[in-house]
Amino acid sequence: MTQDYRPDTLGVRAGGLRSDFGEHSESLVLTASFVFASAAEAARRFANEEPGNIYSRFTNPTVSMFQSRLAALEGAPSCVATATGMAAVATTALGLLSAGDHVVAARGVFGTVVPLLNQILGRFGVETTWVPASDLDAWRAALRPRTRLLFAETPSNPVCEIVDISGLAAIARDAGAVLAIDNCMCSPALQRPIALGADLVVHSATKYLDGQGRVLGGAIAGRADLVEGPLFNFVRTAGPALSPFNAWVCLKGMETLRLRVEAQSACALELARWLEAHPKIERVNFPGLESHPQHALAMRQQSAGGPVLSFVVRGGREAAWRVVDGTQLLSITANFGDTKSTICHPASTTHGRLPVAEREAAGVVEGLLRVAAGLEDAGDIREDLERGLAAA
Numbered sequence: 001m002t003q004d005y006r007p008d009t010l011g012v013r014a015g016g017l018r019s020d021f022g023e024h025s026e027s028l029v030l031t032a033s034f035v036f037a038s039a040a041e042a043a044r045r046f047a048n049e050e051p052g053n054i055y056s057r058f059t060n061p062t063v064s065m066f067q068s069r070l071a072a073l074e075g076a077p078s079c080v081a082t083a084t085g086m087a088a089v090a091t092t093a094l095g096l097l098s099a100g101d102h103v104v105a106a107r108g109v110f111g112t113v114v115p116l117l118n119q120i121l122g123r124f125g126v127e128t129t130w131v132p133a134s135d136l137d138a139w140r141a142a143l144r145p146r147t148r149l150l151f152a153e154t155p156s157n158p159v160c161e162i163v164d165i166s167g168l169a170a171i172a173r174d175a176g177a178v179l180a181i182d183n184c185m186c187s188p189a190l191q192r193p194i195a196l197g198a199d200l201v202v203h204s205a206t207k208y209l210d211g212q213g214r215v216l217g218g219a220i221a222g223r224a225d226l227v228e229g230p231l232f233n234f235v236r237t238a239g240p241a242l243s244p245f246n247a248w249v250c251l252k253g254m255e256t257l258r259l260r261v262e263a264q265s266a267c268a269l270e271l272a273r274w275l276e277a278h279p280k281i282e283r284v285n286f287p288g289l290e291s292h293p294q295h296a297l298a299m300r301q302q303s304a305g306g307p308v309l310s311f312v313v314r315g316g317r318e319a320a321w322r323v324v325d326g327t328q329l330l331s332i333t334a335n336f337g338d339t340k341s342t343i344c345h346p347a348s349t350t351h352g353r354l355p356v357a358e359r360e361a362a363g364v365v366e367g368l369l370r371v372a373a374g375l376e377d378a379g380d381i382r383e384d385l386e387r388g389l390a391a392a
Ligand SMILES: *Cc1c(COP(=O)(O)O)cnc(C)c1O
Pocket: 084, 085, 086, 087, 110, 153, 157, 182, 184, 185, 203, 204, 205, 206, 207, 216, 217, 218
């Protein structure tokens, strides 16, 4: 089925399994284990001689539906679900890498990825080189004979730097390395990295797949030899599995994914244009604006600018905090991907643990604010930001 239908149909229908009860809505199979008809059947299942569910750490129908639907939306042959987005990144690294292997990763990836690779993977003899995301020559120069994994996020959070996915895919291919792209910010509604040559797409389902800020989840979609081999084996053995309940929430979230993300992206563009002309704003980072240095590239690989933007308020941290505190509608929270619009000051929250020089080099300056557009009326969001800016 998944090959024949267009994305909107896949988002609603792909992967659906129906039990003997004939339920219309996908069922939530909340069980730790599954029963067998006989000792012999149990033995056959465990020996992989016949398909069927065994134990929800690695086989659960609701989780399977989630995996099939995300694979269909990403145009990927396979998908494995994980408990969180960070579990997806950790599974990618620990499933693919061995002591002595080398990783090249984009500076400006999701903050927690940095200690995961530097400190935890570093303890096991895996070394990571960090490069400026948009500089393909720097990626090429960083390669070593044992480079096994290239890891990037595009657009990056919070400064919206764009990585040329097909350019990076060519570099990965020549190096014999795996290219993994974190597709949280756009979701498959706006960008499909597999079609551009990525081997794996990494997700925090916590963001737009759930879409309403309720649960944590993650997934890796992509090449069957990797996903069904070392990545599935890592999840089965180490246990960072997605709960069936969270899978069910995200599965139902995917049915409205494109409608939500396109509406949020249109709202973000409207806000970005308005902010760009505002006298208290120094700079707006949004790939949908013609003024974004990589606007043309972004519009080649994304169908819209995305739901997240950031901007620099004149007056540094003090002014930025006044804007945050002057808003009444926007939620002051570090999450994004919700129907409720959110605002945060990255330099003192999500990026607060980075050394100042590193933070500033990544564009996370003291006046920077990140806003993720929700589904409230765009006029109300703009008036709320105006209220904040009046206080700055
Ligand atoms: C949130 C996020 C993650 C981590 O996801 P969790 O579900 O919070 O573990 C990874 N990458 C990006 C881009 C994110 O925004």
